[in-house]
Amino acid sequence: MAKRRAPTTVLITGASSGIGRALAIEYARRGARVMAVARREAELASLCEQITATGGSATHAACDVADPEAAAETVRRAERELGSLDMVIANAGIGGVAHASQMQVAAMARMIDVNVRGAMATLIAAIPIMLAQKAGQLVGVSSLAGRRALPTSAVYSASKAALSVFLEGLRIDLDPSGLAVTDVQPGFVDTPITEKNEFPMPFMWDAPKAARVIADRLQKAPRILAFPLPLDWLTALSRHLPYAVHASISRRMSSQR
Numbered sequence: 001m002a003k004r005r006a007p008t009t010v011l012i013t014g015a016s017s018g019i020g021r022a023l024a025i026e027y028a029r030r031g032a033r034v035m036a037v038a039r040r041e042a043e044l045a046s047l048c049e050q051i052t053a054t055g056g057s058a059t060h061a062a063c064d065v066a067d068p069e070a071a072a073e074t075v076r077r078a079e080r081e082l083g084s085l086d087m088v089i090a091n092a093g094i095g096g097v098a099h100a101s102q103m104q105v106a107a108m109a110r111m112i113d114v115n116v117r118g119a120m121a122t123l124i125a126a127i128p129i130m131l132a133q134k135a136g137q138l139v140g141v142s143s144l145a146g147r148r149a150l151p152t153s154a155v156y157s158a159s160k161a162a163l164s165v166f167l168e169g170l171r172i173d174l175d176p177s178g179l180a181v182t183d184v185q186p187g188f189v190d191t192p193i194t195e196k197n198e199f200p201m202p203f204m205w206d207a208p209k210a211a212r213v214i215a216d217r218l219q220k221a222p223r224i225l226a227f228p229l230p231l232d233w234l235t236a237l238s239r240h241l242p243y244a245v246h247a248s249i250s251r252r253m254s255s256q257r
């Protein structure tokens, strides 16, 4: 895979905390003009202040990506304000665990609206812009949890699996046009999403390290960008395990609370 030109304009959703915030700081440090998107405007404003204070360039837009029209309009606004759109990172997402016996329809709908429809709307809106530019990188942040269902995470795993398949489909369609599509599949990263988890989270990274590795590896626009290596391998292996073995191991791991 050849190295690509570093992006000069980057839109990142879910930039008010965690991985998205660290990505905004990392891309600004690398010289890109960044548009940071999330719902909490005060957090976005302080992020932009921090970036500009260190010589970087960042602007922000408050948007609930669960509203697909609002997400699409924010993407178009980013292109107008930044002057181009070299990279769009659909990172906004919500977590949450619930045993099947406790699931709420409203919570399921919200997770699908943000993690699936929000990410899809963000990326779909960027496609005509990038096709007109004849260049661009579309990036979605799914999860290693999308490779196989896990206890108490049926909706989350399903939302990330849906996003991964969507990204693969985009890549099939857009490869011939020269647009790059990457599915980022993190393992555990220390952010507000994982703070609430009470189960073991092996090989956890901090968000700045995750952002550095993502930005480094995106230079080669891989189809899948998974980390850390031990969990990448274990989850790849788990896909080949018979259901009964996978269910038994994952139930045992989640009961170690």
Ligand SMILES: NC(=O)c1ccc[n+]([C@@H]2O[C@H](COP(=O)([O-])OP(=O)(O)OC[C@H]3O[C@@H](n4cnc5c(N)ncnc54)[C@H](OP(=O)(O)O)[C@@H]3O)[C@@H](O)[C@H]2O)c1
Pocket: 013, 014, 015, 016, 017, 018, 019, 020, 037, 038, 039, 040, 041, 043, 063, 064, 065, 066, 091, 092, 093, 094, 095, 114, 118, 141, 142, 143, 144, 185, 186, 187, 188, 189, 190, 191, 192, 193, 194
């Ligand atoms: N941390 C992990 O271990 C891990 C592992 C695998 C995958 N991921 C994925 O990585 C992504 C980032 O998560 P994180 O760990 O960095 O968690 P986080 O710190 O909670 O960040 C989530 C971000 O998404 C934004 N967001 C949530 N709902 C939104 C909405 N409706 N519209 C716009 N923005 C919204 C939040 O901002 P506002 O609240 O301000 O809107 C926040 O900036 C998620 O997609 C997550 O599923 C995380």
